[in-house]
Amino acid sequence: MPIDGRRAGRRAGRGIRYAALAACAPLLVAVLTACGPGGPETTGEADSGAAGLWDAYDRQKQNLATCLNEKGLPEVRYLGHDNMAEFAGLPEGELTPELVECFQKWPALDPPVKDTPPKPTEEQLREGRRIAACMRENGVPDWPDPDPNPAPIDGATARRQKEAHRATMQQPAVRAAYQICNPDSSEAALGTAG
Template sequence: MTTALLRHRLAIVLLAAVGILSACGGGKAGPAASRTAATMSDDQIMTLVRQYGQCMRDHGVARFRDGTLEDGRLTRAGAPDGSVTEEQMRAATEACEHISAQLPASVLAPEPPPSAAKLEQMTRFSECVRQHGLPDWPDPDSRGAFKLTDPTVVKSDKFQAAQAACKEHYDGGIKINGGSKK
């Protein structure tokens, strides 16, 4: 099984488990079953996210990343490709569902793809960045991420200068290989 396919399946297992639990309240009644992102602070959500991450690590997913909360959605959470099997992820997810059931469903919803207009702005930004000293800078993918062979380039002075010169085309967050840099 390819790494990308395994990552996709692991994400589906995690999101499906959390989505099902959120939809039915995890079999629990009371305040936890009715929580929404609007009724919970970011700190409360991140406390649950950290508890969930620790539970996943305690149940065999040693390299599970807690992730961060960006624009009301959990990003960069999960296990690195190839670090666990689908069975290990499923077992840990089931063991930790008492925590994931408390997370608002909207926090776990996938980010919608960028509009065609935004993708066009990002493509013009890419062209500009290439013209300002980074000839290998890629166009955005359909999710608005820039697939970089060396993600550290965004910390370079050369990129900072190119980004400043090209902000007229696009001045939003930069997703790199699926993650974000604001």
């Protein structure tokens, strides 16, 4: 039986494409993980997807620790994403060019799943609503009430919200109103500390 050249060529081409896709899959996972959170908020099949994202996150952090070890910091160890302090042995103080090179080569990733902020107590909600009403009465009309049911949030969004809050608290009208509405507040609450 003769072999049809067109069919054989198509099969070979398909095999090359599959091999190329298989070779690129780890890179795709790393790129998708680096581009932002993609953590599922459901259970079942989605949990296995989150486990894969955590694997990529852990590999990135372990690669950073290895790079730092190779650059003269043998005591640096990655302890894992489920440890409060992910690293042990990180140096304090100025970073050398070699260390900066490691952080550029293996940049920090946001955790691949979202964290749910703690739900405020009734007392915290009452105090937050009192302050919000006072702020609106004292020249900050769009000051929001506290959220009784905070939604899950990823690290990048949390950082953006913190920066936006800090910028808002630097506005003279907001600072003045906040000092009226919450006279016992610290400089940290006004966004001037740390």
